[in-house]
Amino acid sequence: xxxxxxxxxxxxxxxxxxxxxxxxxxxxxxxxxxxxxxxxxxxxxxxxxxxxxxxxxxxxxxxxxxxxxxxxxxxxxxxxxxxxxxxxxxxxxxxxxxxxxxxxxxxxxxxxxxxxxxxxxxxxxxxxxxxxxxxxxxxxxxxxxxxxxxxxxxxxxxxxxxxxxxxxxxxxxxxxxxxxxxxxxxxxxxxxxxxxxxxxxxxxxxxxxxxxxxxxxxxxxxxxxxxxxxxxxxxxxxxxxxxxxxxxxxxxxxxxxxxxxxxxxxxxxxxxxxxxxxxxxxxxxxxxxxxxxxxxxxxxxxxxxxxxxxxxxxxxxxxxxxxxxxxxxxxxxxxxxxxxxxxxxxxxxxxxxxxxxxxxxxxxxxxxxxxxxxxxxxxxxxxxxxxxxxxxxxxxxxxxxxxxxxxxxxxxxx
Numbered sequence: 001x002x003x004x005x006x007x008x009x010x011x012x013x014x015x016x017x018x019x020x021x022x023x024x025x026x027x028x029x030x031x032x033x034x035x036x037x038x039x040x041x042x043x044x045x046x047x048x049x050x051x052x053x054x055x056x057x058x059x060x061x062x063x064x065x066x067x068x069x070x071x072x073x074x075x076x077x078x079x080x081x082x083x084x085x086x087x088x089x090x091x092x093x094x095x096x097x098x099x100x101x102x103x104x105x106x107x108x109x110x111x112x113x114x115x116x117x118x119x120x121x122x123x124x125x126x127x128x129x130x131x132x133x134x135x136x137x138x139x140x141x142x143x144x145x146x147x148x149x150x151x152x153x154x155x156x157x158x159x160x161x162x163x164x165x166x167x168x169x170x171x172x173x174x175x176x177x178x179x180x181x182x183x184x185x186x187x188x189x190x191x192x193x194x195x196x197x198x199x200x201x202x203x204x205x206x207x208x209x210x211x212x213x214x215x216x217x218x219x220x221x222x223x224x225x226x227x228x229x230x231x232x233x234x235x236x237x238x239x240x241x242x243x244x245x246x247x248x249x250x251x252x253x254x255x256x257x258x259x260x261x262x263x264x265x266x267x268x269x270x271x272x273x274x275x276x277x278x279x280x281x282x283x284x285x286x287x288x289x290x291x292x293x294x295x296x297x298x299x300x301x302x303x304x305x306x307x308x309x310x311x312x313x314x315x316x317x318x319x320x321x322x323x324x325x326x327x328x329x330x331x332x333x334x335x336x337x338x339x340x341x342x343x344x345x346x347x348x349x350x351x352x353x354x355x356x357x358x359x360x361x362x363x364x365x366x367x368x369x370x371x372x373x374x375x376x377x378x379x380x381x382x383x384x385x386x387x388x389x390x391x392x393x394x395x396x397x398x399x400x401x402x403x404x405x406x407x408x409x410x411x412x413x414x
Contacts, residue, residue, distance in 0.1 A: 005267035015263040016130040028057040059270045061115035066266040068118040069252045074200040081248040082191040089184040135261035140373030141403040144330045145258045158276045160243045163214045165280020167236035183237035203322035206246045213239035222302030349413045354397045363390040368410040
């Protein structure tokens with residue numbers, strides 16, 4: 001998914017191919033065959049390969065679901081996200097009651113069913129995005145319309161998902177995670193609150209709730225009563241329920257502001273989820289191993305993890321606000337044509353005023369004429385990264401954030 005996210009950033013037509021019914025069905029069918037063959041031959045390698053393919057199908061289906069939510073109002077997205085998380089939590093708690101064959105069939109069929117429900121409504125949107133301009137090119141002249149993949153927001157999501165991976169493996173019995181049925185109760189409260197409110201739930205409030213339960217879970221790790229992992233996992237699973245709601249509302253809000261960049265943002269978020277689960281699962285198994293040998297050592301691990309989260313909250317994420325991060329992402333807008341024919345002279349005046357270099361003046365002139373990134377690259381025979389660097393420096397020196405602001409500023413020199 002990380003590779004797909006990067007590809008869609010530069011080649012939007014990749015979304016149509018990756019989410020086509022033929023591609024999704026082929027990956028799903030291959031995954032099913034690998035799992036069935038692995039179960040028949042008792043091959044861990046085949047089962048792992050099949051599970052990976054099924055995970056890829058689930059991610060592609062989830063991406064299409066996320067795109068389908070762009071047409072919903074923020075309140076509807078909030079209700080849908082909390083309701084879906086609640087239903088998922090209930091189904092996970094009930095899954096051990098099903099016979100093995102029925103549970104396996106439900107696991108395999110669910111992503112395909114999810115895709116089938118939303119594929120048709122999103123077909124026109126996906127076609128429009130595929131035929132449009134690449135998000136990376138849009139970001140050249142309108143950088144405020146995208147959130148960088150290295151944003152603090154995505155790093156925060158990675159840390160939160162690591163706690164979920166930890167909960168999946170800490171205290172597991174025979175590679176089976178501990179049951180955490182009580183995790184549904186806080187989600188039910190959140191769902192009722194979403195239904196009762198006329199406004200979308202506050203994302204920063206959900207962020208703080210998630211962080212609170214994560215810290216509580218890792219604090220419980222060092223308590224004697226948590227030796228079986230039940231309390232730790234319950235608290236972390238509650239945090240994961242809140243996190244999942246936060247995750248989907250955030251990505252849909254970002255996608256709604258920049259439709260062209262929505263597929264890559266959602267795909268990157270799903271990739272972050274997968275990486276976080278893998279890292280957290282390994283950390284959980286390591287904590288299990290340490291706890292089996294020394295109660296003091298596991299208390300030390302607990303203190304170290306809590307200290308890290310407190311450090312992160314106080315010194316790294318102290319200014320992080322999901323609401324403000326989303327609000328700072330501007331919707332893509334159509335550039336108004338310059339109202340003057342004397343653009344070169346006006347740009348020369350602006351260049352002297354803001355001390356631009358000769359090459360920056362060349363780029364400024366094309367930007368002031370309403371040209372986009374690909375045109376500037378071809379006209380000046382320079383690379384994408386060179387254009388990106390020049391535009392960044394020009395915007396900084398002129399204290400503007402969008403191409404339209406730049407055009408308006410240049411015209412003010414008339």
